[in-house]
Amino acid sequence: MTGYCSNSPRRCSHARSMAKIVQEDVCPECGLAIIPVLEPISNSKAEQRVLMAGLVITGFLLLLLVYIHYAYVAS
Numbered sequence: 064m065t066g067y068c069s070n071s072p073r074r075c076s077h078a079r080s081m082a083k084i085v086q087e088d089v090c091p092e093c094g095l096a097i098i099p100v101l102e103p104i105s106n107s108k109a110e111q112r113v114l115m116a117g118l119v120i121t122g123f124l125l126l127l128l129v130y131i132h133y134a135y136v137a138s
Contacts, residue, residue, distance in 0.1 A: 075090060075092050075093040
């Protein structure tokens with residue numbers, strides 16, 4: 064399992080560090096559990112584009128609702 068030590072940073076040098084630990088289930092220094100590391104997703108650019116498109120659509124709809132409110136309701 065690849066991950067980081069779950070111990071306190073004061074007690075273990077592998078805790079919250081950027082160094083990955085490749086062990087079965089425990090830290091080699093202190094023996095506590097390893098927190099698994101999420102592997103990077105290969106299609107993160109596509110996900111970023113979908114999220115950006117959703118944000119743009121939400122902003123456009125918000126502006127449209129404000130325009131409709133001031134043009135028709137507030138007059």
